[in-house]
Amino acid sequence: EPEVTQTPSHQVTQMGQEVILRCVPISNHLYFYWYRQILGQKVEFLVSFYNNEISEKSEIFDDQFSVERPDGSNFTLKIRSTKLEDSAMYFCASSDAPLGGQPQHFGDGTRLSIL
Amino acid sequence: QKEVEQNSGPLSVPEGAIASLNCTYSDRGSQSFFWYRQYSGKSPELIMSIYSNGDKEDGRFTAQLNKASQYVSLLIRDSQPSDSATYLCAVPMDSNYQLIWGAGTKLIIKP
Numbered sequence: 001e002p003e004v005t006q007t008p009s010h011q012v013t014q015m016g017q018e019v020i021l022r023c024v025p026i027s028n029h030l031y032f033y034w035y036r037q038i039l040g041q042k043v044e045f046l047v048s049f050y051n052n053e054i055s056e057k058s059e060i061f062d063d064q065f066s067v068e069r070p071d072g073s074n075f076t077l078k079i080r081s082t083k084l085e086d087s088a089m090y091f092c093a094s095s096d097a098p099l100g101g102q103p104q105h106f107g108d109g110t111r112l113s114i115l
Numbered sequence: 116q117k118e119v120e121q122n123s124g125p126l127s128v129p130e131g132a133i134a135s136l137n138c139t140y141s142d143r144g145s146q147s148f149f150w151y152r153q154y155s156g157k158s159p160e161l162i163m164s165i166y167s168n169g170d171k172e173d174g175r176f177t178a179q180l181n182k183a184s185q186y187v188s189l190l191i192r193d194s195q196p197s198d199s200a201t202y203l204c205a206v207p208m209d210s211n212y213q214l215i216w217g218a219g220t221k222l223i224i225k226p
Contacts, residue, residue, distance in 0.1 A: 031212070042219070043159065043203065048212035056212040091158050098212060103149050106158040 002026040004107035006092050012113045013082055021077045021110045023092030032075045033093040033104060034067065036060070043091070049075065079112075087114045117142045119206050121217035129225050134191040136220050138204030141185070148180060148187045151203040153219065159203055163189060194224045 005024045013019050025032050034046040047057040049067055066078045075094075079086055089111050093104040118141045128134040140148075147166055151159035163178040165171045165187065171178045177190040191198055201219040208215055 033212070035214075043205075043214075043216040045213045045215075050212075058213070089156075089158075103147075103161050103164045104214065105161060106151075109158045 002028075004092055004094055004105055006090075006107035006110050008110060009108065010111045010113070012115060015084055015114050016081055019079050019082055019112065021079075021090050021092075021112070023075045023077070023107055024073050025075055025092065025094030026096075026105060027073070029094035029096045029105075031055075031095045031098060031104075032067075032069070033095075034077045035091045035093065035106075036088040037091065037109075038088045046077070082112075082114045084114050087112055117206075117208055117215055119204055119215050119217040121202075121204055121220050123218055124221040125223050126220055127223045127225055128194050130194060130196060132194055134194045134198065134222055134224070136189040136191075136202050136204075136222065137186060138188065138217055139186045140204075140206045140215075142206070142209070143182075143185060144209070145182075145206045147207050148178070149205045149214070150176075150178060150187075150189045151205060153201045153203055155201075159205075162202070191222075196224045196226055198222060199224045 007022045032049040035043050037043045045058050047061045048055045064080050068076050089109045091109045092107045095102045095104045120139045150163045152162050153159045165178040165180045175192045179188045201221045203219045204217040205214040
C-alpha cells in the first residue's frame, strides 16, 4: 500500500537554527498537509498545499514557517529561527481530494527536539 | 470556534468485549467524519471514514453517525490487546482542507 514517507525520523537542533523537514506524499495525491502534535496534546493543523500554493494555514503557521514543493515528489516544511516551543512531532499528510471526499493519510512523523 | 469533543478516558475494556468510543462536534454543517488510531509516539492511522447517517462496518469496527444529534461513535467488537491506543475523532472545517481534531480517547484492553 502506498505510504507517505518523512525524513528524518528525529531531528535535534539548537534554538535559533533553521530546520527543514521532508516528506514524500503518496504519488497520485494532490493535496498536502503539515500537522504538529506537542507531547500529550492535540494534533494541530499547520498548513495545506495544493497546486503549488498554500490553500489554508493556521494561526500557528506564522512567518517563521514556510512550505515548498521543490520537485515533483518532495514536500518540505522549513522552520526558521527555531524556538523551544517548536519541539513536537510534525506529521505530513496527503490526500487525492479535498476532505469532503477523501481522508488524509499520514507519514510516521518527525520528532523535532529544540535544545 | 468549531470544536470536536471526546472523553479523554482512559476507557478500560476486557478482552473480547465491545469498546464504544464517542465524539461530538459543534458544526452542524459538517459532512465528513474520520476515526484515527494513534499508538504512543506514532502517527495517526486512519481506521474509518463515514459520510452518511447510520452505521458503516469494516471488519471489527463500526462507525455510527447521527447528524441530528451531532455525534459520531466507533464500536470495536471482540476487542484485542493490540487495540489499546488513543482513538482520535477528526472533522474537516468548512474549507475542506483543515481537520479539527478531538483530544482523543485512550483505550486500554485488559487481557
